[in-house]
Amino acid sequence: MPHALLAELNMQLGDSTATVMHARAALPVVERLGANEDEAQLRALLVLCDISEGRLTRAREELARIDRIEVRVASYGTDVFAHIGRAELLLASGDPEGGLRLYRESAAWMRRNELPDAMRSGTELWSYFGDALVLNAYAWYAADDDRACGSERFSICRANALKVLTKDNERLDYPAAGLLLLALGAWALLHRAAPAADALRLLALADRFAYNRMLPSMAWGRIASEAEKALPGRVDELRAEYADRRPPDLLAEAREAARRLPSADGSGDC
16 A cells, blocks of 8 residues: 555656556555456556656556456546546547547546535536546647637636635545646647736646646646746746645635636537
8 A cells, every 4th residue: 555655646746767666566466455446546557657758558558457457346536547548648649639539538427427425516526627637638739620629628617617616615626626727727828818927827826736747748847848938937936926825725816817717618519
């Protein structure tokens, strides 16, 4: 368990080398125990690490191993990351159309396959997590023909942020909410859907919310580089401004940052 947890923590820090080391240390034990769900989740981490480092053949091999694992009990997390891993692999392999399609399918799958026995309020993680992933993928990989669909996802994610980022939402998952902020900021910056200053504030807030960084398409260095090109030094200034404040104390500012974004209905077939 310590190796498995260290694999996840290092993945969050963007250290693929340490992630692989700890995941491979844990794998033989979970295999001997027959802990199939744990094995599948560890292998999903390896898939994402391989994609990040350009080892696409190894990523395909790990996905094939996940497909062969007999999971005795349905595992929401394992299924999600298997879907996402395939989408990321297609994007990294030069098939943006296929990757975006899988991301759309993943978001729809998440909404259909909610956690069992959970009450619905409209602010659950799975009600916005998939849309954030789709929007971020569109921010980086949308072709001209995809812009209408991306714009529609942008409006959906803006509405989700306004619904989720409230003090009344006592069960708010801050890293997941950070994904919303990151996706909104990425689309706003890369597609000029809002002033660069507003986009960078969203990105800095996403960073402070400790958004989940396990996906290659959501690596901080990648979007930070684009932010630096737009307004040199500004995103670092914003990160320093928020450094001593806890995410719960930034809810109002995060919601206001989302509210300032333009609300435009997309017309894509999403």
